[in-house]
Amino acid sequence: AVRDARARGLTVLQAVNxxxxxxxxxxxxASVVNAFSWKPIPSDVADFMQAVAARYSGNFAPAGEPPLxxxxxxxxxxxxxxxxxxxxQFEGRTAVGPERYRSMLNLSYNSIKAVNPGMLVVAGAxxxxxxxxxxxxxxxxxxxxxxxxxxxxxxxxxxKGKKKKGKxxxxxxxxxxxxxxxxxxxxxxxxxxNTGGGxxxxxPRKGDVSTPDLGKVVRVLRGAERLGNVSPGGRHPxxxxxxxxxxKPPNPVGAPLAKQARWIEQTFYLFWKAxxxxxxxx
Numbered sequence: 001a002v003r004d005a006r007a008r009g010l011t012v013l014q015a016v017n018x019x020x021x022x023x024x025x026x027x028x029x030a031s032v033v034n035a036f037s038w039k040p041i042p043s044d045v046a047d048f049m050q051a052v053a054a055r056y057s058g059n060f061a062p063a064g065e066p067p068l069x070x071x072x073x074x075x076x077x078x079x080x081x082x083x084x085x086x087x088x089q090f091e092g093r094t095a096v097g098p099e100r101y102r103s104m105l106n107l108s109y110n111s112i113k114a115v116n117p118g119m120l121v122v123a124g125a126x127x128x129x130x131x132x133x134x135x136x137x138x139x140x141x142x143x144x145x146x147x148x149x150x151x152x153x154x155x156x157x158x159x160k161g162k163k164k165k166g167k168x169x170x171x172x173x174x175x176x177x178x179x180x181x182x183x184x185x186x187x188x189x190x191x192x193x194n195t196g197g198g199x200x201x202x203x204p205r206k207g208d209v210s211t212p213d214l215g216k217v218v219r220v221l222r223g224a225e226r227l228g229n230v231s232p233g234g235r236h237p238x239x240x241x242x243x244x245x246x247x248k249p250p251n252p253v254g255a256p257l258a259k260q261a262r263w264i265e266q267t268f269y270l271f272w273k274a275x276x277x278x279x280x281x282x
Contacts, residue, residue, distance in 0.1 A: 002056060006069040013122065013241070013280075014056065015075040017085065020048055033140055037087040040100070046107035049076065050115055057116040073120035075188060075241060076108045077101065079127040081149040082141065089142035093133035097144055098152035102182050109183040123184035125241050126150065126217070128192050128210045129203055145207030146189065147216050153182055154224035173223030181231040188241040189217050191271070196246070196253060199266040211267055214240065214274035239278040240271050 005012050018036030023044035032038050054060060058070030080101045083089045089097040109121045130145025144152075151157055155178030161170045193201050193211045203210040209217050218238055224230050245263045246254030255263060264281060271279045 012071040013073040017078040042103035046111040049108040050111035053112040054115040075122040081126045081144040095144045120185040122186040125188045146209045147207040150220045183231045188239045190242040218275040238276045242282040244282045
């Protein structure tokens with residue numbers, strides 16, 4: 001697949017979405033939806049990420065074959081604020097998913113860069129919706145609202161600024177305690193609307209980030225950057241690594257093809273306006 005993509009001039013973003021069996025902590029409950037999601041061990045995940053990065057660094061040749069081409073980026077996990085991919089997200093009412101993911105991300109970043117310094121490390125791919133603390137929605141799953149997830153991961157929280165006469169009070173970000181700065185090159189999110197309501201339909205909760213809401217995540221990132229909470233420093237690109245609109249046909253509840261085309265155009269505009277530089281139509 002990588003050979004075919006590179007032969008056609010395509011940029012390759014690889015995504016590692018789940019932990020090998022050896023990279024999970026013991027004691028996985030039978031109720032866990034996806035076996036590969038249970039308490040991934042950050043150091044083992046980092047070893048696996050390093051192996052993938054080395055294989056697609058441009059310097060690896062399978063036996064009897066020419067070298068494999070390099071991939072340009074690697075996404076460390078999928079929809080990290082959902083227990084479909086990292087379990088658990090909550091312990092009681094406390095969100096614990098962001099802390100585990102930060103450890104996975106930081107160790108993976110160093111492992112990947114050790115074998116391919118030029119490969120972009122993409123963090124997050126948070127899903128658009130979340131639930132009250134502890135969940136569950138849908139039954140058996142837990143989801144941290146993406147704004148909360150990014151605030152915890154980036155060790156910031158929103159605070160109200162000083163009110164100036166005749167002007168609205170602006171929010172700002174302040175540091176929270178943090179064991180280590182998160183390390184990544186690109187932030188990714190999935191600003192999907194799966195209600196069929198169109199590109200202007202916001203998520204049902206304040207901390208959700210659906211199609212028109214991507215700016216909420218961008219603001220958290222820029223606030224963390226200003227506070228020096230992200231490594232490496234500077235401004236990090238934002239990618240919408242998955243969005244989609246079902247079409248009719250074939251989905252009987254999808255949008256007619258002409259409307260789907262308009263929605264895709266409008267979605268690209270909304271993402272650009274929010275500050276994204278890449279959007280992938282899934």
